[in-house]
Amino acid sequence: MNYDCLIIGGGISGLTCGIKCVSEGLRCGILSSGMSALHFSSGSIDLYGYHTNRKIVYQPLDYIERLIIPEGRHPYSKCGIDMIREGISFFSETLEKEGLVLYHNNDYNHFHVSTMGTVKPTYLSQRSVFNDSIKEGFKKRSKIAILNFSGFRDFYPELAAENLRKNSLFSLFDIITGEIELPLFRRTEKNPHEFRSMDIARIFDSEKYLPGIANQIVNASGGALFVGLPAFIGINNFTRIYQRLSELTGMLIYEIPTLPPSILGMRIDDALKSRFAALGGEFIAGDTVNGGEIVNGVLDHIHTENHGSTRLRSKFFVLSSGSFFSRGLVSEFNMIREPVFNLKVAASEDRREWYSPSFFQKESHPFLEYGVVTNNTLNPEDTQGATVENLFCTGAILPHYNPIREGCGGGVAISTGYFAAKKIIEGCRS
């Protein structure tokens, strides 16, 4: 197999990179080992959320340009502000072509509500989380109803409501909670413990019960302007179902992410994959890359579990295999390493420095800032210390940023993926 660009990792970064490459006519493959972290994400794209002192950042692009880029080591510094802007708009346009529109607050951050009822700054959200009517409605400081379907155990309205009431942004709201019945729930009596967000999303997709559900929502909301529902308003037909449900209830419908798997994230995953396939990209799922051969600073080929002794060749490679969760990085007793090529990693050698004393520490954990060391064009170093010219590292595998503390995971994944794609396109043309 001879590719122009072969990407290891089919998450948000790899897919953004791949879609850009195929849209410019390159032959591009993506190797993916299991579903990506999008299945566990909020489905909103964070660009930059918090100052070092935990204060909220309101204008992320401006903040990145003034304070992050000059710092030098952050992945954003390597991309540069123009590439970040371009990457983010390319990402939005890509999803829009698949019918999934993302909204932003005129270059400002907006807030989204987590499953625990905490409020987080973010940059791009789906229509059910942020749009102009939600923004206008919020200013009225009226009543909010947070509802769940009885029997769904991956969301707790009372918990979310209690946390929201503690938040100064919501101090003037009247927040109530309630439960509604889903007509098809009886079908699941045999195995109710497996009744997940996806089961309900599919029931919404079928459109059969929408008027009945809408009626129950209105009855349980006690005249509230907003209704917060766990995120499962359709998966394949989200835009249409959301519109119909809004019309039928006459309320502002707000989706709150549930415990994984996340429907909000899966909508993005679906849209990206179907765009990649439509443009002629080759998505190779369920395979694991075992290694490759680097000769004189050039990655010649890689081999995988399924392809056995067959070598996969490409002019350029991208390593977007994610962080620890996606096995892009692995931790052993006394070291952190990158398992595919054994690339040079920036990490503390003292295990005690890897993590913070408490799990939910505000400063987050140092291990999140570990990753593969690259030069300014995202090329890593092999075991001999030579730069690998045709390999680019993107997304969560990169070091020197903290996606949780800074609130910037999605933005880094997209902009570094896009940046690598631009470099690869340039390289293929010259």
Added chain:
Amino acid sequence: MINLENISFDHCIKCTVCTIYCPVARETHLFPGPKQSGPDTERLRIKDPYLVDDSLKYCSNCKRCEIACPSGVKIADLIQVAKFQHLKKKIRVRDFFMSRTDLVGRLATFMSFLTNFVINLLPVKFFMDVILKIPFGRSFPKYASGTFHGWAKKKMPDQSKFRTKAVYFHGCYVNYNNHQLGKDLVDVLNAMNIGVITENEKCCGVPLIANGYIDKAKKNAAHNIQALSRALGEEGTRIVSTSSSCSYALKYEYANLLELNNATIYDKVDYITKYLYSQFETGNIPPMKPVNLRAAYHSPCHLERMGGVIYTINVLKEIPGLDLVILHSECCGIAGTYGFKKEYYEISQSIGANLFRNIEKADVEVVITDCETCKMQIEMNTPYEVLHPVQVLARAIKNNTR
């Protein structure tokens, strides 16, 4: 003693992504999904078989859970092993005959005309539905007269003139039902200057595994490993198969499920399009003329699991005049003998419904797929003829010589 062969269930983080992508769990809540039937209950069954829940019989072994799993758990393997280790075998006449493809195939091809006639008689279908629990609505593949193996032994054009050779594992479907696919393969490989060797093979074992006849499956597998290793002979010779599930079994299930040593053949077995593509890459592309065909391509689950779909697509792309629509990858529902059983028939049909709709929407003349049972399912549920990629290639080659 606790068997520690497959402890990949320990890597499960309970994210439920597998269940989301399980076609069976999507259609019926009788199946709690791969997470629960696989890693969740494995840790219980491993201690006490009393804790086995018979809902795991609903798993069709499509293996889409393993493709989806972010943590590398061999979910479908866990379920298959649990099935045949713990589930009480209801010795049904149906399951016995359905899994004995060689026995039934030999009998049926002996008087194929009669078989094909009788099997479609209404009273017979009614009898099969009520007594044997083979669904009335199910259509059956036609049986050929004689076997492909017999043809290869007596009537196959002389292969000794070719220096490069490939061992062809034709599988039961080519042997008893579709000789033409086998003959097309011989034409295609010969046009590429490659000779074909056939061996005295037995059923690969997939239907035996699915129906819980593990000892018989092991016997067949051991026979095949030996026969194929013997046939390999010269360095560089490969074993090719035109069935995606046969090649998956030879390569993976012999070792993972049947616990046999298949090292002599493991790295030599290719599903046919991978072999063809590697030949194409070296410049060995047969001369072809346009086929002028608009076709939809459906990728079978087991080929997806093997990572073989890209090879098929890239081989098809080499065929001139083939206007290809690549369908969204999803299970057709038949899963081997699963869709031939009354208790799973409705589930099987509803799994495939969306695929059938997408095929109708694609506005094509034929459908192309790599798997024989996918072909049966699609031909039964859509008005289209289903071809194997090798048959389309053979057509393009014949057009050239015409």
